[in-house]
Amino acid sequence: MPRSPKLKFDRGTLILHPPPKGKAWLDYATWDDRIEKFRIPAIHYRPLVEALQADDKKIVDEAREFYDLEFKAISNFEPYPHQAEALQAWKQSGRQGVVVLPTAAGKTYLAQLAMEATPRTTLIVVPTLDLMHQWYAQIEKAFPNIEVGLLGGGARDRTPILIATYNSAAIHAETLGNRYALQIFDECHHLPTDFFKVIAEYAIAPYRLGLTATPERSDGTHRHLDTLIGKIIYRKTPEELSGGTLADHKIVQMRVKLSDDEQAEYNSAIATRNKFLRDSNISLGSLQGWQLFIQASARSSQGRKAMLAHRQAKEISQGTDAKLRVLTDLITQHDTERILIFTNDNATVYRISQQFLIPAITYQTAVKERHNILTSFKAGEYKTLVASHVLNEGVDVPDARIAIILSGTGSTREYIQRLGRVLRKGNSTNKQAILYEVVTENTSEERTSERRHGEQESSKYRQLELVPPAKPKPKKKQQFKAAEKPTEWNKDE
Template identity: 30%
Template sequence: MYLSPKRFLNDAEFREYLKNIRKIAVFDKEVRKWRIDCNVVISNVKSKSELTSIIQTLKKYVDIPEELEDELYRCITSLTTAYLNSSNLSFKLDVKVPRSVFDQLSAYCKYYNGRFYLKDPGYVSQVEKILEKYGIKLVYNRRLIESIRLKCTVRRSGGNLILKFNYYCENIVRRLNEVCTVEYYIEKPIFDEAGNYVETRIVKKMLKFFKFSMDTLTGISCIGLLDRILDVLRAMDVLIIYGIEEKEDIKLNLKCNFKLLPHQELAYELWSKRKRGTIAIFTRGGKSFIALKAIYDTRKPTIIFVTTRELAHTWMEYLSNYLGLNKALVGYLGEGIKKIREITVAIYNSAVKNIDLIRDKFELAIFDEGHHVPANTFKTVAVKLDALYRMALSATPERRDKNHTLLFAFCGPLLVNINYEQLVKLRIVAPIEVFKTVFAKGPEDKIKKLIDILSEVKGSKVIIFTQYVDTAKELWKTLIIKGFSASLITGETDPKNRKFAFRDFLKGNIKIIVTTTVLDEGVTVPDAEVAIIYEGSGEPRQMIQRIGRVLGYYPGKTAKVYELIDITNSKEKRAYFKRKWVKELYIFPGIEKYVEETKRGALFGERSEKLKMQTKLEI
């Protein structure tokens, strides 16, 4: 409806007319008349009495029909009241408000699906003032709103962590988004125009593991991030209603056929506080016994993740020897076998392929060789598994690509980090008496240098590491021809034949094992004293793991490590320079003292007895 003066107005009358008409109408330039606009009324008129005054003033200059008066009153009465829902802190405005009002409200509310949700109960006063300015009264129970507290029900469903809130709080949602976002780094090879490799660049990605639904006021995340999420909720004074029930205890009859050493007891005590965490103990420090203790004490369905079938079978030996479990009762996921039991050993690759089979079956997850967890495919297991309790074991958890951040996020923070020097001083591992790099000129000279080393350590038990099966086979044949007593163990070796080879090695019938990467990680090789790295990658972790194969301790034993490098082979040289710093981990001031003490065969009482129990291996 349009309005225009019914007579000529003098200057004073025009100013009064203009002042009032602008509060209820906009000027239409096409028809050169004022058009009534409800949004303008809402924006400028704060009360019914003020509108009455405006109408009475304008009636002196324009005709205002009764139906127009009713329309003007409806503009303010239809939006004079908005009701704040105390259950979810939201309200609805029945008529569209000006953009300026919406922008002001957006500072304190989140607009979703036609409703405004307070970002925080404390913002109610600010919102009330904004609405009052435009003639809208916010109706709510002040005492109830002031006393309301954010609540979050935490539960587990379908392998996910479910967070149900009683109202929307922007600060909480923002913080949960932050702690559930994990940095992840991808190594990207760079090539020149000719296709030649130039360098490797690390590209950072942000992986998000939190989603929030405004419809249901529900957040969804991963069980692996539970501790991070609970820490945020507690820090922001959220009332947590914890609805996660533990899975039932296992019915297996377990025995504890071992005792923890002091450093293991410390690590276990720290882990027990939350039943989550990463334990870094240098190779041969007895990490597995901490996990066995967790299995024994928690009595919950347990899955143990390993990298290889060899390590899987080693764990089955552990479960049998130290927890008294019949191997037939232990589950196995790997090599095409899908045998799920209350305690199951799973190879990472197989776990990824069968994640839906195991996702909600276990309450305790042991991630052996935990530095593998952040691998592009393996991380799926830690992300999707709904196990409450988690323990990651690794001699070297920190990764070159920085992705140990994901390991710590999903398995728990680093609790202890016990290095080689500390283990030597505790008499847990053998001190290294010789750490020598031998350079050769060509393959023939390399073989000759190897024979020289074997002659030098004659009588000792030796493991020779190669990188490739063909190399291992040729080397083994050469040693046999030259009269050495040696066994060959590769990934192709039948498990029974490997067992016989280890038995002969243990008894001293065989003094040399020639192997590939198959013995790099997790396989307990008893009484080996000398490691010869005949071939190796440039990966420092591989070097550390290989050296670890000869660090098993018993009174009187020292270890010897030799690297053989063919300087005519550019690939070998590059690999050597990439890993050469590893030597610094083993050579520390005063190591000579421990070498001499050990060579004298000093005994160390109860500690040695406990260690003897832990180094027992029945083959």
């Protein structure tokens, strides 16, 4: 009597032996001469099993080690309409896909709903240690009857629900791949990189959920999310949720001018940079162009001079004294409110911190100090914080009503993340959040601002122009059918 084909998991791949009759599985398999057996990428587990089932082929499935759980959630919160809609869209997509929601829209609670609807062992992947501990606290509280563990920051648990950083999950992808039926990727735009994507590729997880505010990546690799997790199956913008789930908000763009001396210094630096770019036939209109500029700047003294000129121009436009005068006015105007100030560089963060006696948070801030600052901010002991990029993602920031962007990158993701920091309603029912964006005219900052939210959106923004005094001091420097319950993956007897 012929042996039944067996499917086994082997370090991020599947081995199917002896080969079953028929051709349904051949599209996924590659012959491995080393072991003289067929090997299949683990990510194809679900379509492979579906193809074999459709062809009425019986196999012994020894690949999976995931199993059912019995969740006893203690949360009785009624989901917001967009959360219920997103969950239903995910179910209808065979419990695979990406949900795009703005910061503060309740992505963590949506993940809890998905876990309740798919009671299986679950791996949750997050980008930072801060987020790992935040998810741990919320999931442990939501499901007290299930053991929750951590992978990252020195922890290496083996639990039914595991919360891991992208780095640690990638390192251990070969051993994690068959233990979890559901994978949840927080801030899933991090996944499509050569190092991180193995978390999904080496996993047999039949159910996958991606969460992000902005899935698009400048390198175009976000298209791989369709294969790694699933297509975008639900999407809402901050504007669509404003006044409902999120606070009403308005965006005020404030334009300032450089002083005559600053403008002359800026123009001279830009001219030096542009001459080198022309001579080197380099355009900065793309990511590749910027990379070429970096490479060229390291090969000659003229290149180094051009890069220094570029940085000088950037420092002038981002750190002009006119911006600090505007900042003074805004802090005075909103002196009773919690205010978050964002800049693009740490030097300006520390300058503002010293000049205004405001607590600062950068990547250099120790964990305990950052925790103490945020706790004091939440308690109202501090009314204002200034930070660079560290509060964009992965940090639980207390409710604030005012955000001020003094400088930033052209990243839409960064812009939405910073806006999201003031969109939580908190305990206020009629909260009106305001995002001030301070832009220096006649500099590259204008184009950077346009990239952040697009020229076509400009009509949505209230613009103010502020002119500096005449002589300011210059500054130097395959799919399941929709179902309420997931398909049972029973081993063939």
